[in-house]
Amino acid sequence: MLTKSLVLAVGCSALMFGCAEQPDERQEIVDNLVEAGFPANDIMVVDGKVYVGRDAEVSLAASREMLAQDNTTQEQYRTTNLVSPVVTKICINGSTFTGAFSTALDLAIQNYNELPLTFAMARTPSTDCSFTINAVIQPGVVGGSAGFPSGGLPYHTINIGGGLSSYSVDVIEHVITHEMGHTIGFRHTDYYNRSISCGSGGNEGDAGIGAIHVPGTPTTATVGDSLMNSCFRSFETGEFTSSDIVALTYLYALKDYAGLNFEYADARRTVSTGEWAPGSYKAECASGEPATGLSLNPSSRHTRLALCRTGNDSRYPHDGCYARYFSTSDSRGTIATGDWDPGYYKGECGSNEFVAGVAQSTAHEITAVLCCPGNVAHTSCSARVFDGQDSRESSTSGEWDAYNWKGECGSGRYVGGLSRSSSGGAPHALLCCSP
Structure with missing residues (x-):
């Protein structure tokens, strides 16, 4: 079973343009995304902005760029912006996480802390936090969403779907670790062809945030070969793969x-x-x-x-x-x-x-x-x-x-x-x- 790991809660219905300005530009973006191979349920409009892959905003220029790009096959990608070395401790406020979600959050934090990185992670309350990420449960959602670094700081929020309660702790750990990966600058490993892990979908493109290959990682994206694949399966382990570790240590060792x-x-x-x-x-x-x-x-x-x-x-x-x-x-x-x-x-x-x-x-x-x-x-x-x-x-x-x-x-x-x-x-x- 393949399950989408990123689901964005929206204020307007997907593909509807009655709630914001400049509908023609948005329509062109949507049309470009459809032509690039994205299914309709992977394209959403929130507050007048178009999102693809359910976590990345797409500009008009970026949507046009997608149509011009050749499909590449390099696996690990990062955004242009990364977390600054001055950030030595990233704290996670998961005060509303209980039961399996709380356990999974602890395990996700442990995934990062088992590697000798420039930053440590901890749950709040904790001392000496350089930055705090707010972890939120979204009722009824299966999957999660997050953003990317800006100004040398991680993204401020990860949203984890309450619908994951029917999955194992390992799967919830997988999704949380995945979303934390976005906050420090990781793109989907199969961003260039989401059908690899999702069964459908196209190229997310640069999306205005960059898609820079991380040296030393594999040259193909494969189901199960990276925790940062777009979609997850019902039997994930929640652990980093060897290519995930190479990418993390390359960027943050x-x-x-x-x-x-x-x-x-x-x-x-x-x-x-x-x-x-x-x-x-x-x-x-x-x-x-x-x-x-x-x-x-x-x-x-x-x-x-x-x-x-x-x-x-x-x-x-x-x-x-x-x-x-x-x-x-x-x-x-x-x-x-x-x-x-x-x-x-x-x-x-x-x-x-x-x-x-x-x-x-x-x-x-x-x-x-x-x-x-x-x-x-x-x-x-x-x-x-x-x-x-x-x-x-x-x-x-x-x-x-x-x-x-x-x-x-x-x-x-x-x-x-x-x-x-x-x-x-x-x-x-x-x-x-x-x-």
């Missing part, structure tokens, strides 16, 4: 940092060091990058993300690296730093070495750090205990793992060691050092 999620699989920016911790999940920075942070999930007690400071810094080569295991006792390349986390097992690289990777077992116990010789001196070291709260020497990397506890070394500093609990194996503290 942390600058100068890379977050590596190794909670359930390896996340390595290089494999040149070989299988240095067999049987464990490994996070590993690339050559020229030190590890600078680590996060811990408060409820599951799983280690989630390792943070690398990106760039080809000659002080941090990836040569002569080795694993230092410390799951049953301390394993330290130097004791000059003293007992910097009493009562916890410590893995610490030598005085001229830095941590380039971290390993955890499939049972989520920290097992080892990857130590690499570098042009570092292991000076001015201090422990940052992050089991229980964030403990960050700097926040310039942004909110790189929202809702999880983060330990992080400051600008120009690196991880020289890591401690873990003796019972359960959760990480406890980072040893931050200066080169």
Whole structure:
């Protein structure tokens, strides 16, 4: 079953022109849209403006442009305007969402927060919100609608149809995540041919908001291959696909940092060091990058993300690296730093070495750090205990793992060691050092 995911509530009946000025221009827009292949129920007039795809206003020039465009087959598209990097926390006011809708909103927010983006998302009430989006339930509507960024800010409202109550939480999560995607600048992946996911429909065109291909995404749109397809199915999972993640990270990845999620699989920016911790999940920075942070999930007690400071810094080569295991006792390349986390097992690289990777077992116990010789001196070291709260020497990397506890070394500093609990194996503290 294919279901339209964007339905716009209208003040006038679709295709009727008695309630606004300039009917001739509107009629030409409608005629152009029909010629471009849009079915009548995909074209609406609201307050004298014509909408296509049920979420994007179409100007006369844009409707004419649709007729001149060739159909392309590139998948991920964005609008001309995006969200500014100064927006570091987007809050969602979903105070009227209850039951499955409330659960789905939480899961949609989690979808974005699982990626190391320039912004975090949170439900209100929350502190330090850069911008707040109002989430509204529209009774009787199946699907949702939203707008696109303007002035560096997300669109201010997402409308979610109350008719989705007959669908699963995953489907509602899908629709909410989709609409949130529009607010930060994503077009439909099949905007050029809505029949791909909807079974009918044509080219939405530029629509005056831009349709810019996101590099690195697939060259074809396919049913089920993107959460940003125009229409949804009754069995959606609500999760981003791999191409969605590529598009998000291309547009909004942390600058100068890379977050590596190794909670359930390896996340390595290089494999040149070989299988240095067999049987464990490994996070590993690339050559020229030190590890600078680590996060811990408060409820599951799983280690989630390792943070690398990106760039080809000659002080941090990836040569002569080795694993230092410390799951049953301390394993330290130097004791000059003293007992910097009493009562916890410590893995610490030598005085001229830095941590380039971290390993955890499939049972989520920290097992080892990857130590690499570098042009570092292991000076001015201090422990940052992050089991229980964030403990960050700097926040310039942004909110790189929202809702999880983060330990992080400051600008120009690196991880020289890591401690873990003796019972359960959760990480406890980072040893931050200066080169």
